[in-house]
Amino acid sequence: MYRRLVILSLVLTLVVVVFGAYVRLSDAGLGCPDWPGCYGQMSPAHAAEHIAEAESAAPGGPVSLPKAWKEMIHRYLAATLGFIILVIAVLAWRQRRDPDVRPGIAVLLVGVVIFQGLLGKWTVTLLLKPAIVTGHLLGGLTTLALLALLAIRVAGVRRRFASPGLIRLARLGLLLVVGQIALGGWTSTNYAALACTDFPTCHGSWWPAMDVGNAFHVVRELGMTATGDLLSHEALTAIHWAHRLGALATATGLLVLMVGLMRQGFGRMAALLALMLVGQVALGIANVQMSLPLPLAVAHNGGAALLLLVLVLINTRLMPARAWGVAGRKTHENAYA
Known part of the structure; x- marks a missing residue:
């Protein structure tokens, strides 16, 4: 289970990083201008009325239903990844005597993901400040690199x-x-x-x-x-x-x-x-x-x-x-x- 979750989270992190780039490059980073929901709702479907009002007030602006869905799908994926990483950390701690398990890295990942969540929030609430958005990107790639270290270990890649x-x-x-x-x-x-x-x-x-x-x-x-x-x-x-x-x-x-x-x-x-x-x-x-x-x-x-x-x-x-x-x-x- 630990090995499968590590591989799954590595693949999912790559998806989250690439999809996050898609959200940013398609100008959907403010598709939902609040956090963690969308106009206080769980999905853009529930916030359709608010989104329509914002779009009519600023046609072609940062808010529209397609952009809101892009933003929220990215958040759903990131939240799923965070939960899986938390499970990985628990399993790693339980199996900490296994030489192929690195509980320190797994616990560090939990901290990185929590900070990533904060950066994701600030990206929206601070209106795409370049330093915050760049930090959010680097945090995602840090998560990817740490998961790669865990995956390489459990995959049994030999050192030379x-x-x-x-x-x-x-x-x-x-x-x-x-x-x-x-x-x-x-x-x-x-x-x-x-x-x-x-x-x-x-x-x-x-x-x-x-x-x-x-x-x-x-x-x-x-x-x-x-x-x-x-x-x-x-x-x-x-x-x-x-x-x-x-x-x-x-x-x-x-x-x-x-x-x-x-x-x-x-x-x-x-x-x-x-x-x-x-x-x-x-x-x-x-x-x-x-x-x-x-x-x-x-x-x-x-x-x-x-x-x-x-x-x-x-x-x-x-x-x-x-x-x-x-x-x-x-x-x-x-x-x-």
């Missing part, structure tokens, strides 16, 4: 010796991916994905005019500077360009990691990493060239989650060898025997 240098590269790759996801979330929550509509340059320049200070000021309203002025196009350009530069740095770091993996006999993981990286870069370019079509934008978010899972898997599989010269050679001899 790797050199200290390769382990450092894997950790750097994970940090680069996390940083790039944060930049991507900041770009999306500030609606800066189309601040540059050409590629590889931006506005025909390799270094466009940018307002970095206002772009990365964390405590502010959506679309506003910290002083309450409208966020300039130069600030949006700075956000977008930082995401592109981050993509370049991340791709470079992951390419170096791939070479290291292949040299030390981790060819399959290198191939999987290459597949994820190429897909993400292609989706990023296509989103710019095709003016951010919703399916591609959602796929780009899903690809980021999958890339994170691959980096978690790689870091989990690499076992440090104190005597690399002996243990590493024996491992490779066994692997190719």
Whole structure:
């Protein structure tokens, strides 16, 4: 039961993360402007009258029946996931003597999910503040990564010796991916994905005019500077360009990691990493060239989650060898025997 629930929750978390991106990108984040219900009701069907009034007062605004359903379905899925994680934590604590069970991670997950619920509430009640929305995204991916650690353990994935240098590269790759996801979330929550509509340059320049200070000021309203002025196009350009530069740095770091993996006999993981990286870069370019079509934008978010899972898997599989010269050679001899 524990193993099945861990795998189920991992899959459900991926669904929640991707569907959350769909809700955000389809401008349905305020489809129900209160929390946890919709106009105090359990479902948009029960709040149809209030939704109709809000839509008639602001046609084309953030509130409509389809948007309300998108928002509430996301909440239903998240609540279901939270309940499953709570059950996992209870089972993990009961089976804490089992070497394949990690009760500490399971209990930590409960805390992360509670904080995620608060971020979800603040996302709505604080009207999509970029810092809150980005934090909510990162919290979802933290949940995904922690569940991946539990799933890898119960799946019996074997660890193999790797050199200290390769382990450092894997950790750097994970940090680069996390940083790039944060930049991507900041770009999306500030609606800066189309601040540059050409590629590889931006506005025909390799270094466009940018307002970095206002772009990365964390405590502010959506679309506003910290002083309450409208966020300039130069600030949006700075956000977008930082995401592109981050993509370049991340791709470079992951390419170096791939070479290291292949040299030390981790060819399959290198191939999987290459597949994820190429897909993400292609989706990023296509989103710019095709003016951010919703399916591609959602796929780009899903690809980021999958890339994170691959980096978690790689870091989990690499076992440090104190005597690399002996243990590493024996491992490779066994692997190719």
